[in-house]
Amino acid sequence: MHDDHGHGNTHDHCDASSPQIRVEALEDLLVERGIADRERIDATIERFEHDVGPMIGAGLVARAWVDSSLRTRLLDDADAVVAELGVRGAEIEHIEIKANEPGVHNVVVCTLCSCYPWALLGLPPNWYKSPEYRARMVREPRAVLSEMGLDLEPDTEMRVWDSSSETRFLVLPERPAGTEGWPVERLAELVTRDSMIGVARAADPGNQ
Template sequence: MQRSTTRRPPVHDDHTHHGDHHSRRDASSPEIRAQALEDLLVAKGLADPERIDAIIQRYEHDIGPMIGANLVARAWLDPDLHRRLLSDADAVLADMDIRGAEIEHIEVKANAPGVHNVVVCTLCSCYPWALLGLPPNWYKSPEYRARAVREPRAVLAEMGLVLDTDTEVRVWDSSSETRFLVLPERPAGTQGWSAERLATLVTRDSMIGVARAGDPTGP
């Protein structure tokens, strides 16, 4: 039986998160300014906060992650694409003309029996926007950023993902130079499924590593 371990990858030599990062909280921060604008519109009766929340939820969970979900589904069906994603994801994205914010350099880490990967950004909230859409609030929280490295198994359990005790947990720390995407395991019972149908099982959270891909027998 494989011994259960929890480890971090080698420390980045230049994990300074320079450039356009998201840790700023001064008055000029885009997040602060956007929140102030939203508050003003709501206060004047020009915006419905429930509708704003619904739109954000849609982009976080449905529209935003579909580029990454389609990529994962295709990799499940194509062993050569799966191999190429693990060896040189940047070349694959370039070949597919997948471009956008914060995917200048992507590394893909595949889950497998006995190995589970999870992504965090300990210094701010580096995140592959062009593949996963909007980052969830919990991903940017100080608690997740600290605990995901220190006690990942406990954090995953609190988020509903309980791993076998002999599963190795690998925590990948994103930086301004490198973002990570988890390639979840393909669910059993999906033989003969098309890429489009498989993509419906791939969630944003499964590509961060805090959940498994969806249950094909579910609603």
């Protein structure tokens, strides 16, 4: 974990640069030969980034909002809960969940790569993998969040969690006010991918 004043983590990360280059080269070749359409590829990626992918994580967060015992278990041992629920997939061998609460805000980054809980959040967004986000989030997290549209109170404690190939993190955003009595399915609609990374709050229920 990092605070507002920098970081010194030296853990090993996966190297995503070579696979990414190969994937991009393959996409270019398929498009060039008329086998694939770049707009359809981009639309599919967008769907998995924002809609289909994050649904599993959103459902988990919504259940934790209404079930205090589940929330406690998630914070204590997320691996056990995820296994019990039958969630399987890439990059969740070990997952830790960090809860936002009044006066405390968590955000996730991977400083040397793009380690990310794919099975819970779907595809990582491009900005999460960018060198600028990875470098600046640990040095000036408040400024980065502000640029992304999230302004925190000056006295809010920032906790920056650096993902690695051994541990991925997911943020449990605060439950929005005015959602008392909402069913889990409706609550899950308020949970966005960005809120589970920590660069945004859960959606405003007034807009639903």
